Amino acid sequence: MKKLTFSLIILAFASILNSCGIQKTVAIKPDLGVTKKNTIPLSTINLPISVNCLSLENNINKQFTGVLYNDESFENNNNDNLIVKISKLADFKISGKGDKISITAPIEIYVKGRLKKDFFSMFDQTVGVDQSKEATFKINLTINSKIGINANWDVQINSETDFQWLEKPFLSLGLIKIPIGAVIETALNLKTKELNEKLDIEVSRLLKIKPTVEKYWNEFQLAQLINESYKSYLVISPESISASKINCDGKSIYFYMGIKAGIAVVTGEKPIITSYKKLPNLTQQQKYDSSFAIYCKATIDYTQASLLANNALVGKTFSYEDGKQLITINQITIFNNGDKIAAKINLNAAVTKGLFTKKINAEIYALGTPIYDRVNQELKIANFDFDIKSKNALVGATAFLFKSSFKKQIELQLAYPMKTQLLQAQQNANNALTSAKFDFIKLNGNIIRFEPTDILLEEQAIAIQLACIGKLAVEIKGF
Secondary structure, eight states, X not given: OHHHHHHHHHHHHHHHHHTTOOEEEEOOOOOOOOOOXXXXXXXXXXXXXXXXXXXXXXXXXXXXOSEEEEEOOTTHHHHOOEEEEEEEOSOOEEEEEBTEEEEEEEEEEEEEEXXXXXXXXXXXXXXXXXXXXXXXXXXXXXXEEEXXXXXXXXXXXXXXXXXXXXXXXXXXXXXXXXXXXXXXXXXXXXXXXXXXXXXXXXXXXXXXXXXXXXXXXXXXXXXXXXXXXXXXXXXEEEXXXXXXXXXXXXSEEEEEEEEEEEEEEEXXXXXXXXXXXXXXXXXXXXXXXXXXXXXXXXXXEHHHHHHHHHHHHTTOEEEETTTTEEEEEEEEEEEEOSSSEEEEEEEEEEEEETTXXXXXXXXXXXXXXXXXXXXXXXXEEEEEXXXXXXXXXXXXGGGGGGOHHHHHHHHHHOEEEOHHHHHHHHHHHHHHHHHOOOSSEEEEEEEEEEEEEEEEXXXXXXXXXXXXXXXXXXXXXXX
16 A cells, blocks of 8 residues: 555656646857858850951042142152152052951052253253153052050051052153152152051041940840849849950951850849949950850749748657657748858657656757759758757757757758759740840850859858850841
């Protein structure tokens, strides 16, 4: 009877202890980590710039008509006793090869020479009368010009003039032959200098290098809508610009502008720029660079991540030590903690030792690193572990909550299928090449392959950064 009474007392005492309530523990939130800065690798957008040689030729012929040089006085040029007139004989022709263009200018040269009367008086012939003689010569003048662009976007032309007499020109005045080649060449060289200056102005005007490229540079910075349903925008962030050497194939003068830029597709509100990034100085392009990639993001927001985690884990009871340790998850909230993914876990636990059971309600935190599983196309959380502040909050009998098997079971459930999001990101990249509506530029290209490159912890979502690698050709309008 005494034994029965004693057992009943023990059971009653244990029952009282069990009913004394639940231990509640709320851990302190983890320290915020340093968010990794997202840097998009730069791609090259090559802009083909060309000028039709025939168009340039027509404009130069409009600038140079009729008489090109006219010296009507024998007394000019230190009394050289010559009158020289140089006239355009036919249209100038432009040809070119490599970085040089050539202008062939058919010209007619009229020369009138004079011998003074005091010279003739020595021979007592027609004393006191000046004698003169005139002649006309035809020649093809060739101007070879090398074209380049400096860092300040100025077109630079280096020209050399070439002409060759079939026979040295002279004027015959009786028995006297006056060589006039040097005088004509001097006049030609003077006129050639003027011709070169006009050519420089005309080529610069036609190419319109700086204002034209600046127009494209600024337009690239405007976000372009590519999918209205998803509110997706193509965003190009130009950083630098270079130019290839100028070339001529006889039909056109052409070169390439290589714009280094970050190219991405973003979703949400349209990005608005408050001011244009200034066109930088030009650098020389060492080699043609065709590397190109659009960077897209496949995302899952934290609300959806939390919902999927709750569907997989809430209400599930984990049992250890033959049922003596029980853990039931009530709620999980997934959020960004800087450089880690954080999970706030609300749970109930019970640990039994002998006749005594301790009940706990705890709110604790765990941290993990997001990784991408390429095989299964899933976003997973690796290195999942409870934060040190949570571990410090629960000691003694409740330390079993942090056992590795429990952490691993949670980690296995934190897997998010991303196939749909990845397909949408790829579609956005293809749309960017066909749907972007620039005013002065048209994009033509195709995506060859897709390569996940990084995982980003953004304010509202976890994002897989996707490099959409392909080929891009750019057409420019109205140049």
